[in-house]
Amino acid sequence: MAVLEEGRGGLRASDADREQAIEILKAAFVRDRLARAEFEARVGQALASRTHAGLAAATDGIPGRLTADQPPGMPARVREQRTQREMSQGELAQALGVSRQTVISIENGRYLPSLPLAFTIARLFDLTVDTMFGPDQQKAGPR
Amino acid sequence: MMRFIRPRLRKPLLGGIAYLGIAAAWAIGSPTWGLAIVIAVVAVGQTVAWYAWTGEDTDESALLGSRADERQKQVGQRARALAGAVALAAAYVGLVITLAVKRADAWPFAVMLAVTGFAYLLGLSSYGSGEPASEDEVTAGHQTRSPVNS
Numbered sequence: 697m698a699v700l701e702e703g704r705g706g707l708r709a710s711d712a713d714r715e716q717a718i719e720i721l722k723a724a725f726v727r728d729r730l731a732r733a734e735f736e737a738r739v740g741q742a743l744a745s746r747t748h749a750g751l752a753a754a755t756d757g758i759p760g761r762l763t764a765d766q767p768p769g770m771p772a773r774v775r776e777q778r779t780q781r782e783m784s785q786g787e788l789a790q791a792l793g794v795s796r797q798t799v800i801s802i803e804n805g806r807y808l809p810s811l812p813l814a815f816t817i818a819r820l821f822d823l824t825v826d827t828m829f830g831p832d833q834q835k836a837g838p839r
Numbered sequence: 840m841m842r843f844i845r846p847r848l849r850k851p852l853l854g855g856i857a858y859l860g861i862a863a864a865w866a867i868g869s870p871t872w873g874l875a876i877v878i879a880v881v882a883v884g885q886t887v888a889w890y891a892w893t894g895e896d897t898d899e900s901a902l903l904g905s906r907a908d909e910r911q912k913q914v915g916q917r918a919r920a921l922a923g924a925v926a927l928a929a930a931y932v933g934l935v936i937t938l939a940v941k942r943a944d945a946w947p948f949a950v951m952l953a954v955t956g957f958a959y960l961l962g963l964s965s966y967g968s969g970e971p972a973s974e975d976e977v978t979a980g981h982q983t984r985s986p987v988n989s
Binding site: 793794795796797798801807809810813 | 896897898901907908909910911
């Protein structure tokens with residue numbers, strides 16, 4: 697936890713970050729991955745979170761969860777879209793023509809894809825680049 | 840030439856050839872061939888080992904096997920930039936130390952320093968935009984339309 701606090705985890709979370717965390721919790725709830733009581737408890741925790749570390753704790757253990765050092769938005773959406781389609785990281789890598797390590801790096805926010813790769817990712821998920829990678833987009837709607 | 844060699848084999852083969860060059864130099868410059876033969880055997884072993892390594896699922900093996908994606912190429916470029924910076928620093932330290940002890944054989948370090956410095960400048964000119972400083976398009980009479988000023 698100390699490591700999280702030293703990195704992005706200690707930074708204050710915005711309302712948009714909290715909304716994104718709640719969207720992840722909602723997605724897990726509707727897929728029956730969270731019981732109602734736990735969902736409500738976690739939403740309460742997310743709403744009360746003041747830092748990224750708090751949001752990471754609220755989404756802990758959920759596919760596509762936020763991590764404390766992960767920039768909100770793009771990486772979470774890539775993982776979210778992949779898990780929604782029940783693709784493995786290797787399958788996504790093969791579809792994109794990149795290595796599995798690169799998919800992992802993108803999902804963890806350690807690597808920002810080039811513009812051509814961003815277009816390829818967006819097309820694969822049938823989304824626009826803006827929807828997929830725009831910093832202010834919180835919901836990934838269909839193209 | 841390289842097009843006829845499988846991409847996976849190119850870098851392992853180049854590494855082996857580099858070792859064989861050292862073995863040949865030793866064989867030419869030394870009265871005994873023993874070490875040259877040992878180096879040649881190591882070169883062959885290294886080529887085989889590197890080739891086997893290219894089959895693994897790691898960044899390093901992707902770079903070695905000439906099948907790196909955009910992120911892995913970036914990793915390779917950063918690693919080469921680090922190696923270049925370290926080589927430059929090592930050449931500088933070597934030059935300073937040899938000059939301080941008043942050794943006459945400081946010239947290899949000076950050559951390394953000059954070559955790496957020149958390579959840096961060559962890289963700047965090769966990979967820079969190379970566009971000459973010209974008049975702004977709008978002021979030159981080419982009115983460009985953009986969403987901002989339209």
